[in-house]
Structures are given as structure tokens and as C-alpha cells.
Amino acid sequence: MPDYAVRDIGLAPGGRLKIQWVQEHMPVLNAIRKEFSKELPFKGIKVALSIHLEAKTAYLAEVIKAAGAEVAVTGSNPLSTQDDVAAGLITAGIKVFAWHNASDAEYRGHLLSVLDSHPQVIIDDGGDLVNLLHTERANQAPEVIGGCEETTTGVRRLVNLEREGKLLFPMMAVNNARCKFLFDNRYGTGESVWSAIMRTTNLVVAGKTVVVLGYGWCGKGVAMRARGLGAHVIVCEVDPIRALEALMEGFQVMGSEEAAANGDIFITVTGCRDTLEKRHFKLMRDGAILANAGHFDVEINKEHLGSLAERISVARQNVEQFLLADGRRIYLIAAGRLVNLAAGDGHPVEIMDMSFGIQALSARYIREKGNSLAKKLYPIPEEIDQLVAELKLKSQAITIDSLDEKQKAYLGEWQ
Structure with a gap:
């Protein structure tokens, strides 16, 4: 299949400027990218993202690619895609199928084009990719190791799927992580x-x-x-x-x-x-x-x-x-x-740095653990939440106290 479908590839230089700007202000993702580039946790893995396609999400896609993945991206809302950013991602070697103000048919076609890459890991925002993998493209579900969901709406859809016993692969509830909802949502x-x-x-x-x-x-x-x-x-x-x-x-x-x-x-x-x-x-x-x-x-x-x-x-x-x-x-x-x-550029860069840190680390968790997990919706492991918070504080040169062994023992007592 073709590697992209965007409005105007000529807009790429402007998109690259936007992506470079957010990269300079996302220390958590930069630290994760440095680690991923060495370890290549997604080497040989195909990853599909349905996201609000603007500069911050574009940089998340680049971090996943730096981890060794073959990445295909589409939008998660017809009006939130920024055409210059979509074009800019293509120059980074990422497959992109999205444009601003897509019709319902075009939007659906872009989602299907991403699924044509036969992804093994899903990063979803709102649940549209997962929905297709449980309906029209259910035949591809056995290829999927698992995925992550960014939003309250998407997690609600997953809860309903799981309740009905119809969830076909494990998913991580990124929205429910403390480093997500306490900062991103609020x-x-x-x-x-x-x-x-x-x-x-x-x-x-x-x-x-x-x-x-x-x-x-x-x-x-x-x-x-x-x-x-x-x-x-x-x-x-x-x-x-x-x-x-x-x-x-x-x-x-x-x-x-x-x-x-x-x-x-x-x-x-x-x-x-x-x-x-x-x-x-x-x-x-x-x-x-x-x-x-x-x-x-x-x-x-x-x-x-x-x-x-x-x-x-x-x-x-x-x-x-x-x-x-x-x-x-x-x-x-x-x-x-x-x-x-x-009608805007979405959340501030520094806020999404934490949310997408959770996304990237949760995607790695699914890549490493997914084949041994049941077909359920899982909370984000506490160690991922803690790591993202620690990286954020470190980036701002903030140190905090820690419990000593006596305090830990006291908190573990019941008498």
C-alpha cells in the first residue's frame, strides 16, 4: 500500500518546526527515547496509532519509531489533524493517513489504511481502531499483541467490551493512570x-x-x-x-x-x-x-x-x-x-509529556507482557506511573524526600 495520504506533502517543513518545538519541551519523552533507542524494544514490531494528529502526538510516534517499530498513524478526530504536522511525520519515515476536515468516509478510510499495515500493538485515542478490530477487521485481532487507550471515552468503550466478554486482546487503561488524569484531564x-x-x-x-x-x-x-x-x-x-x-x-x-x-x-x-x-x-x-x-x-x-x-x-x-x-x-x-x-493546539506540551510518557512505557509493557496476559483491560502498573513522575521532577531539578526503612516498616504494620 502507499506510505501516506495527506493533503499536501509540501507543508512538511512547517510541520517539522512544530515537532521540533515540542521535542525541546518534552523531557520525559526525550529520556524515554534515549532508552528506547538503545534497547529497541519494538524492533520488528508494527505499531498503529490513532491520535489527535498534531505536534505532540507526532513526537510520540517518532519516539515509538526510534524504538525500532514500523509505525503507521492516523487521526482520531476529523478536525484535530494538522496537515503540516501530518506531512512532517512522513519525512521521518512514518506512514501517515490523515488530513484535516476529513469526511466520515475519508476518516474511516484512513483508519482502515492504518490497519492495512497489520499492526501488532495499538495506541488508540477514543477507541476507533479497537472498534474496527472487533467488527469489520476482527479477522486481524489475532495478530494484535495488545494496546493502550488514552481517553476516558475510549476506556469506557473497553470496559463495556470486557463486561460483555468480547474484548479480543489485552488493553492498558492509560487514561486511568495518576500521571494522566490528575494532570492531563484536569x-x-x-x-x-x-x-x-x-x-x-x-x-x-x-x-x-x-x-x-x-x-x-x-x-x-x-x-x-x-x-x-x-x-x-x-x-x-x-x-x-x-x-x-x-x-x-x-x-x-x-x-x-x-x-x-x-x-x-x-x-x-x-x-x-x-x-x-x-x-x-x-x-x-x-x-x-x-x-x-x-x-x-x-x-x-x-x-x-x-x-x-x-x-x-x-x-x-x-x-x-x-x-x-x-x-x-x-x-x-x-x-x-x-x-x-x-479550535486550538490541544493541551500544553509539558502536560502531554507525562501522558505520552505513560503511553510509550505502557506500549512497551504490552509488547513485552502482552502474549502472557488475558484478554482484559489492565490498569497501568504503579512503577510506570512513579517513573514518569520521577522523570518529570528530575527534569525540573526538583528532589523530594523518601521513606527510611523504619517508616516503611511502620506503614506495613497492622498492630
Whole structure:
């Protein structure tokens, strides 16, 4: 098969600059790359990645290649692929099948092109590669040693597969590692969502009422950053424990219909469909802004919003205006897709350095242990989590205390 399908290979020089920039700011991945280059843990192994194809993920792919792998890459969201980065990866000897704003058919075709490489290790973001390996390409599943999943959404899909007894190879829940969700989901999502919204709209956040729907780790980050920007923050939840947590962290908590009538900016972070739908849109103020920070574009019901509109137009790049019959305007950012990547560059480099450190080390773990593992979803070993944290602290010249033998013995006692 051809080695790539991208919009314009001529964009490669700009993509290389972006990749080189993130490389200079990812000390954890650089340390892992140095080790991998010596040990070549993936020598002779084919690795497939479905990722938000931008500079940070591109560098992860290069680290895996430096470990001896034959690497094929595609995007995990039609709007998050950056065409210059995709082209730049090709010059590093990596097979790339992705372009920005792919149609549904093109996106699916790119996923299948990556699977045509017959990968033995999978690195997935959202679960689309794994889904194909359990449906249309289930015949290839016996070739797969195992894989890693980056996201909350992808891990949920794997949990469901495992519960039904249908998981065909072992997978690692990268999203559930402490060095992932405590930093990536909270600080990464919180910062990148707001940088994307502010850059896309050029509107102030201070003084506005922000409604955050969902108070998992990503929602916590979005709410925290909104408050730091001077917004009044309302949190909506279906989990009573999370709702109480939001309340005791100083946020106003209410039902989504009540919030719909009070918000200026709405951000969905639930991982569930129809978080905002017709009953909410009918109550919103003129000028309400909607953005989704979940993996799939199902949290804001675009069909419902479109059915209420007399006219849909482009307000500015990446912002659609829905003019309702009563004259109210509702604005949707990035077509309801993952806003921090569809309208921005994603999480800060230093944050993804830790997440992708977990990914790279977990992929090596699967390569080395996968053939002896049951077809289950596995947590990230504590030693991988600890190593990534230690590498990050070391890169910032920070040392911390350690327990002495007496303290360890004390903590191990029960009397």
C-alpha cells in the first residue's frame, strides 16, 4: 500500500518546526527515547496509532519509531489533524493517513489504511481502531499483541467490551493512570479548552456566567480555569457525589434546564450524548456560546439546534451562528467537536509529556507482557506511573524526600 495520504506533502517543513518545538519541551519523552533507542524494544514490531494528529502526538510516534517499530498513524478526530504536522511525520519515515476536515468516509478510510499495515500493538485515542478490530477487521485481532487507550471515552468503550466478554486482546487503561488524569484531564483540559475558546471568539470570560456540564477530572479543570478567569461558574451533574464535590469547592450547582436560562458560555464535558438538546436551547439567552470538550461530537445535539434555527451562518472562523425564530442567536464552536483540538493546539506540551510518557512505557509493557496476559483491560502498573513522575521532577531539578526503612516498616504494620 502507499506510505501516506495527506493533503499536501509540501507543508512538511512547517510541520517539522512544530515537532521540533515540542521535542525541546518534552523531557520525559526525550529520556524515554534515549532508552528506547538503545534497547529497541519494538524492533520488528508494527505499531498503529490513532491520535489527535498534531505536534505532540507526532513526537510520540517518532519516539515509538526510534524504538525500532514500523509505525503507521492516523487521526482520531476529523478536525484535530494538522496537515503540516501530518506531512512532517512522513519525512521521518512514518506512514501517515490523515488530513484535516476529513469526511466520515475519508476518516474511516484512513483508519482502515492504518490497519492495512497489520499492526501488532495499538495506541488508540477514543477507541476507533479497537472498534474496527472487533467488527469489520476482527479477522486481524489475532495478530494484535495488545494496546493502550488514552481517553476516558475510549476506556469506557473497553470496559463495556470486557463486561460483555468480547474484548479480543489485552488493553492498558492509560487514561486511568495518576500521571494522566490528575494532570492531563484536569490541568491540560482546563487550560486548553479556554485558550481555544478565547482565541476563537476573542471575547472576554471575566464577568460572564459559565455553565460546565460534567464534573469529572476534565470538568473540574474547566471549572477551575473559568473561575480563575473571573467567571461565575455553574456546574451541572448527574452524579450526586460529584455534585456535592462541586458545591463544596465553591461552585453553584443546579439542574441543566435551570442553568440553560442563566448561562453565557456552555461547555459539555460528560462523555455522554444529548447533554444539551432542544429543551435547553429553547431556554438560552441571546448570544449563548456552546462548546464541547468531550471526545465525540454527540454531547451537543446539533440536529436539535439546527431544527430550531431559521438560518445557520458562519459568524467567524470555527464559529457557527444559529438564528432562532424569535431572533435569539446561539453560537456553536468547532461544529461541536472537541474544542481544544478542533479550535486550538490541544493541551500544553509539558502536560502531554507525562501522558505520552505513560503511553510509550505502557506500549512497551504490552509488547513485552502482552502474549502472557488475558484478554482484559489492565490498569497501568504503579512503577510506570512513579517513573514518569520521577522523570518529570528530575527534569525540573526538583528532589523530594523518601521513606527510611523504619517508616516503611511502620506503614506495613497492622498492630
